[in-house]
Amino acid sequence: MRLRDTSEGELLARIFPIYAGSGHVDEASVPVGPGDDAAVVGAPGGTVVATTDSMVRGLDWRDDWSSAHDVGVKLAAQNLADIAAMGAEPTALLVSLAADPDLQVSWAEDLARGIASLASRAGAPVVGGDLSGAPAGVVVVSVTALGDLRGRAPVRRCGARPGDVIAVCGSLGLSGGGLALLHRGEGTLSDAVWDEPGCSDGGGRGSDAGSSRSAAVRELVTYHRAPVPPWQAGPRAGACGARALIDVSDGLVTDLTRIARASEVGIDLDGTVLRERFAAGSLTVALGEREAWHQVLTGGEEHSLVGAFAGEASLPPDTDRPWVVIGRVLPLGSGGPHLTVDGEVPGDAKGWDHFAR
Known part of the structure; x- marks a missing residue:
């Protein structure tokens, strides 16, 4: 089944359960999770560390080299590394996907599983994101990661x-x-x-x-x-x-x-x-x-x-x-x-x- 054969709501209904396993979401750290116009994420240390990275099919990966799961792991990894390089602990991830409607739904699901596998290990739940259509052959995925310094100064x-x-x-x-x-x-x-x-x-x-x-x-x-x-x-x-x-x-x-x-x-x-x-x-x-x-x-x-x-x-x-x-x-x-x-x-x-x- 391709993305054009489903709706945005139906795709989200498939993906949300996958991301639900990406980490325990407690109301203290994430008062509002996915489902509203925006998530609400706590910052116990008083500041928020933020970073984002994108990957483009054909430039950052090739489908004959990498599975959707691989792409998800790599995308989460590079964002988690940026948060860590500031001396911060990851707290949440936001995921965006802009894709050709002919992309297989199973690819989007496997991408979510790859991201969720690392998010779970890092204790940084996926709390939202965005879906968008794209021209023929185009697939762009991005992750925004948030982190907390727990009261420490950033390491620059x-x-x-x-x-x-x-x-x-x-x-x-x-x-x-x-x-x-x-x-x-x-x-x-x-x-x-x-x-x-x-x-x-x-x-x-x-x-x-x-x-x-x-x-x-x-x-x-x-x-x-x-x-x-x-x-x-x-x-x-x-x-x-x-x-x-x-x-x-x-x-x-x-x-x-x-x-x-x-x-x-x-x-x-x-x-x-x-x-x-x-x-x-x-x-x-x-x-x-x-x-x-x-x-x-x-x-x-x-x-x-x-x-x-x-x-x-x-x-x-x-x-x-x-x-x-x-x-x-x-x-x-x-x-x-x-x-x-x-x-x-x-x-x-x-x-x-x-x-x-």
Whole structure:
């Protein structure tokens, strides 16, 4: 059945029960949920953190690469990572879908299931959104995420200071590596079918270096289709005094350069740690050493958290997904804010840009 074969009300009647499982909605945190012109969401900390992201069919995903469930997981993940990067806890999600009326109703339902699966794990219920028609072939989905700082100050990009350590929580390069494999024609849509999305281990290394290449390919492609960022680590980092945070959405070099510019500092990364803790394992098995290294530096849509801390002693004591020190913050040099790896500017380390291709 296509969207044109049903009504907006009938589609909402199918989707609302799916989102109802995305998290317990209590009247204190969400006094008014879906069903009215707008939801009402509480802000115990007195402020609201808000972010939004959109995905466009053919640009941000391909139907032969990603299921609707995958798209839902990725869309929720990138918004949850943005909330976490401010040191906030996610409280609610709003979902919008603009679609060609020939889109299958089952696709819209699977999209909702993907979003709901991550919303439930994050404790951020879906409280509303919007439905709209679109021209032939067009499908655009977006999520707006709301968060609460619980009385803490936001962790911004501009707080890094010389002498701070740079640390990352989560993986590096897996999503970019998965995308590179898909462009090569490796990985099938059936590789990424699951009830609940998986995630890499806390060190970001992925599979054992001795694993088969097919398993490594599957891991990278799966992570690209439906990454699961360590959003729980953001509020913990904020509580531990993180100076600056950002999620790795456009590549490690690109995103840390943003912190360097906002903080007016230099950042030098430890190439040995990056190679041994992140490029080794699945990335090298699937892509080879050179491409694995490139993806660690430039791979986007990872949505791990990276930031500056006063010292190793101030890193959050997370045992499930630990923070790994990968560099240091340096004083501002004559060349202005900059990022280096082992003292050298990394060549050919351009991250993702939506408009500059």
